[in-house]
Structures are given as structure tokens and as C-alpha cells.
Amino acid sequence: MNTQIKIPTTGLSLLALAAALAPSAIHAQVTPQRLLDSAKEPQNWLMYSGDYAGRRYSTLEQINTKNAATLSPKWAYQTMAGGKFEATPLVVDGILYATGQDDRAFALDARTGRPIWQYQRALPGDVRPCCGRVNRGFAILGDKVFLGTLDAHVVALDAKTGNVVWDVTTIDYRAGYSITLAPLAVKNLVLIGVSGGEYGIRGFVDAYDANTGERKWRFYTIPGPGEPGHDTWEGDSWKIGGSPAWITGSYDPVTNTTFWTTGNPSPSNRGEGRAGDNLYSNSLLALDIDTGKLKWYYQFSKHDEHDYDATQVPVMVDQGDKHLILQANRNGFFYVIDRSSGKLVSANPYAKVTWSDSKDSTGSPIARKDASPTPDGTHVCPGAAGATNWMSPTYDPQTSLFYVTAREQCDIFSTAPQPYEKGHAFYGSSYFPNDDAAPFWGALRAIDPATGKLKWEFKHPSPTWAGVLSTAGGLIFTGDAEGNFMALDAASGKVLWHFQCGASVYASPMSYAIDGKQYIAIAAGSALFTFALP
């Protein structure tokens, strides 16, 4: 998956490329083959992470290290909605598709930001969106765009009108389920996972027929009775063991495997009552795309008591004959995993870690006994929000570096036993910052996957929730909690350009091109901003 296809290098060539898109090409069907060959049409951004490998890398290079300083805002689209705007837009043949807060969605003229259609999900008043009424984006396939909703539905919209084509219930949201991720379209399937690790759900990954909405398979992230791994749960705790899959997976067409990551066991920071490793919480799962059968798993944090969800997009990278998955985990370790076997290659800390001070024979970090939450509180790093979180990292094949948003924040973890009650928040614990501590901060870190070592870092004044994009222009784009969106030199980490968006960035950037012009897009506050050369 590291075939790197360069597109024409000059603006002129881009114009030629745009000219090749005859008007009839607008709204051509997005076939499964186009998704597989996403690298062949770098002017489009066809899926959440840009490609099936989850790299969030754009081969566009009109905007590059030489001219990034002249980047200018082109247009903004205001959703006028409160709360966090976490979506990554898709762009297909000049049209931008995005979702927003409260399951709204819109299609825009990607040149101007002018809306073509808008959609607003009629949500029940009692949805359970643990951590914000967010939606991270669409998947596209055929002539439909697909979103998951806070009331745990999957909805297919007509890409030309925004009309609902089909709408299926994955499960009863009142038990604490919701969907916040952007689905993944593969072959004729729409893949989703569920959120709800704070409500005692039983997580799963589903595949739906893109044409009809019929469910083709479901993989429960917690094995049922008789299944391998079921004995890693005490008593009936498996029924309410959480393990949601709330961030978009990746796909390897060579092995027909889709990779998904899972979140914390429930209750999130209290291990009492769920003795055992609690499979497959906080794990990387390799599933057969056609059947949903588990091929292998790797569990990052066993019997987790610190909310160390593994929910980062699995990033597929090939190094020679090694086929790998890279993940900077919430628990503070950067993992390299063999994606044909699920075996750990290496695990090195990329942020401050106090929960673990040893490794087992495979090299997997082991939790310290005294890192467990207590009634009076235990100070542990990283904190519950993790050394990073759902915001996307990027892998840049030009520098061979992995870039991730790191959060240097610790928390005090305290137990607060509570009985399970269906649909009710089920933490069993609490966590809060230690206000005696030095201020928390963040950094964009460039990590060499070959060694796990830090190549460079750019410090943020406070921890941020912005993801990262790399481009063939030698640039890294990211944002910060102070509202800046910025371009850095991928090789050195030097900031080349920045723009103040007016509110914290809670999203990952993307890039597209139209009419020979490359754009960079980012959501911040309640607006979607785009930037291009003057």
C-alpha cells in the first residue's frame, strides 16, 4: 500500500488535469475500484483518512514548503452549531460532502463553499453521546453518501440531493449506543462501529449492503459464551463490557482484511467485577472483509483501568517486505505491529508514561499494580484523555515519518463504584486534573517508525485535539487548542504559515484540488475553512 503515485507537479499540469474532467464527469459513480485506486485521483478525498491505508497523506504538491507562507483563506462554511466540529470532509469531482454537530450534513461547491444541499437528522431528545454531539464524516460509494448517527442508525443519502435512500437501526440507542465515526466503504459494504464505552454497551463492528442497508455481518468486540476469549471476563461482565469501535478502520485489499480498533472495557476506570484481560477491549482487530471473522487481534492495554482506548486509525505502512501497522496509542506507547500476524514488532513511549514500567516477553507494556484507581485517587500519566486520542495521525512516505498529536496531561483516577443501569453513564470512577501540577501541554511529534525515536517536535501551549495531514509538498498541517491552523516543514518541524480560526480545532485536515487549485480544509469552531495559494 505504499505505492506512491505522483500527480503533475505544476499548477499548469493541475489545470490540465482539471480540464480532463469534462462536465459529464461531475458526479460520476464512485465505484469500489475508484476507492481502491484513490491514489490515482489525488484531486479527490474519497474517504475519511484519504486512503485505505489510513495514512492521511495527499500527493498534491502545488502548496509546498516554498510557497506555504502565502496561503490564504478561500472560503468558510458556517454550520452555526455549537459543540465540537470533528468532521473530515470528502471531496469528489468538485463537490465537498461533510457532516457536523448533531448529525447535520451538507454538500458544497468545493470552489466556493456554497451549499448544494443540507441534511439534518431528527434526533430523539435522549441520545447518549458520551463526549459531544459529534459526527466525524461520510463514506461515499456509488451515488450515495453514508453517515452513522447519534441514535445509532446508519443512513444512506443520495449524493445529489441529500435525500434519505435508506435508514437502518444498528441497535437501540437507549442502551447507550451511538455512532460518531465516519463509515468505511469497501467493495459493496458500508462498515461502521459503535460508541458507548461509557454506558456499559457490548461493542461491535457492522457491515451493511451499500445498496439496500441490509446487514451482512456483525463482529462483537466482546466474545459471547463458547467463543475464544469469553473467559477473559468475570461472570456476566461481558454483557456490559463496553469495548466500542468508535473510529474508522483501514483496509488491506491484498489480504482482504479490514483493521479496526476498540475502546475501553466498561466500567471505564474500575477493574473490579470484570477480572481478566477483557478481550477485545483496547485492541487492534484484523477482520475478514467478506465475513467479519476475526483473523487475529493485538490487545494494547489489558484489563484497562485508565480509559486507554486504542481508537486511532490503524496506519498501514510497508517497509521492504515488512507489512506493518503503526499506532500511537492513548496509553502513551507507539506500537509497530506486523499486519500479517498481529505480532508486536516494537512498543516505545512517545509521551510521558507512568502506568507501566515493564514489558512482558513479547515486548508489550504491562500495567503497574499501583497505577490502579483508588478511592483517594491515583496520579497517572497519560491522563484519561490519553497521550493522543481519536484525532488522526499521518504517515508521510516522503520522509518515512509518522506524525501524531501528543498530549502531555496526567490525571488523578478515583474509584466511584456504581451499579449498572441500562443506558445510564457507567464510569465506576472519575478522573480529574491535579491542579497542583504544572500546566498541561501538547506537541506535534514526528516519530521514526523504524526506531520509535522522536525526530522532532513542535510544542503546543496546551493539549490539542487537532489531527494531522501530510502532503507531497513537504508539508504537515495541524491545528491547536488556541485556534491556530498551521503548516510545518515535514522534515524540520518549522512552522511556515499559520491562521487564527477563532476557536479550538477538533478535527483532522484534508486536501483536494479543483480547477487546478489545491485546497486545504479544516473544521474549527462551527466553521469549515479552506485555504489555497493566492
Next chain:
Amino acid sequence: MFRPKRNLALPVGFASAVLGFLVLTVRAQDKNPYTGDAQTAQKMAQLGEFQFRANCAFCHGLGARGGGRGPDLTRAKKKNGSADADLFRTINYGVPGTAMPPNGATQQGVGMTPEEIWQVITYIRSVEKKVSAEATGDAARGKTLFSASACGTCHMINGKGGRLGPDLTSAGSARSFEYLVDSVRNPNRRLAQGISEAMKEFSQEYETANVVTADGTKLQGVVLNEDSFTLQMMDSREQIHLFDKDKLKSFEKTRESLMPAYDAKTISDKDLQDIIAYLLSVSAPQ
């Protein structure tokens, strides 16, 4: 099972009116049902403590002793009313215009049930201290000491005073006695919080900046706000400076507060107690 939610309750204004007129009808949110026997109260306080940790401790601190954001709730007198019904209202509806959210608005979708709110109130009652600094300190004397110690040079109370330090009008009720003592004795240990932006997780703190401008001018002040590229600062003459960091000759930020540390020789324990009693009387007048 039917679970009553907070929207079963009436709008605040109407609820207050009802409370005024129908004092004989004791409704679910007026009276704590768990005050009867000591054993029940103890059990409910325990459940309430767990609820408190999960829902309240993030701002109000473990043990309800106050945190960076929320007031010390072990104090018997609460800013927004101390009766059971007041506490229920504050928890259920929040306090408009403050960081105190309504029940169920803390991103969890579903809030605490009325029973759980009463458990929390029972817990708060169990940790309340019966004697406050206010009761033992002399607020009138504290007011004189506040002026004599020149606190007002940097701190404002009810619109009068300096601008360099935090406004102390509501500090008395918003912070614990221990926090306030610590702020005076050891101001560097925990800096006061400043501006809090809508979408930003952490507030700016009252850090100190030392700046040398391009022309060599040296300035010291309090950081009003800061990002990776710019700095907004107030100097000791209350002048606001707006800087691009890359245009400064040097920029250094420290967590050594511009607030001097006052030891017991400068302000005795008794004097400090009186000053805090004054702050309490200002922030939660009778």
C-alpha cells in the same frame, strides 16, 4: 423502567413561584428524603459520594473541598442557597452565567435521577464543616486589613481596585479557605486561572512574562492570553501589550507569580483569617 428526567421539572421561574405559594405541598425537589434515620443517611451519603466523584469532582474536587473551577462545598453557606431545595435546584438546573451546568448537560446525555441528586446532597451534608472562617473571622477588621495590606493595588472587589491580579469579588465563595490561604502564603504553587475560551479545554493562568522588545525595552507583566505565535500581556502599570513572539528579542514565561508571598510575619494567621472572612462576606452577603 420509567426514569424521570430533569425535564419533568418545571422551568426555574415557575418553579420558584410554585415554591413561594405552595409551601405546604412538599415536592420531590424540595425536601431530602434521606434525612430520616442515621443509617439510611450514611448509606445514601456513600452512594452520593460515588455520584459526586463521577459527576461533580472534576470541578469541585475530591471530598467536595473545591477545585480549580468549582467552589468548596464543605462550607455550610452556599452562594446559591444552602437549603435542600436550593441545592437540588442548583444541581438540577445549574447556575446560569457560571460554569455550573444543568444536570445532564455534562455531555453524558442522561443526567442523575432525582434520587441520585438527593444522594449527592446527602453526601455534601455529610462533609460540611459546621464552623466556617466567616464565623471565626472578623470581616469588618478584614476589610480594613485588605486596604492596609494594599491588596487592592492589584485586586478588584465590586469594581474597585487594581487590574493586575484576579478580581476577588466572588473568590470567597468560589474557593476553599485552604486555597485562599495558600494563594496568599504561597502564590507560586497554584496559579490563578484567567481567561477561559469557549472551545478550549484549559484556562489561561496568571503566569508571568518577561519580555525584551525589538528595540531593547524590558517589560514584565501578567499573561492575559497566549498562543504559539502571539502574546497578550498586562504590565504592572496596567498597560496592555500585544506582541508577535517572533518579533521579540526575547520572551520568557515563568510560573513565579507577580503576587508576592505573604508570610506570617507580614500578615499573621489571624489577620489572614479576617481578610478571608471579609472576602466571604463580600461574595455571599447575608
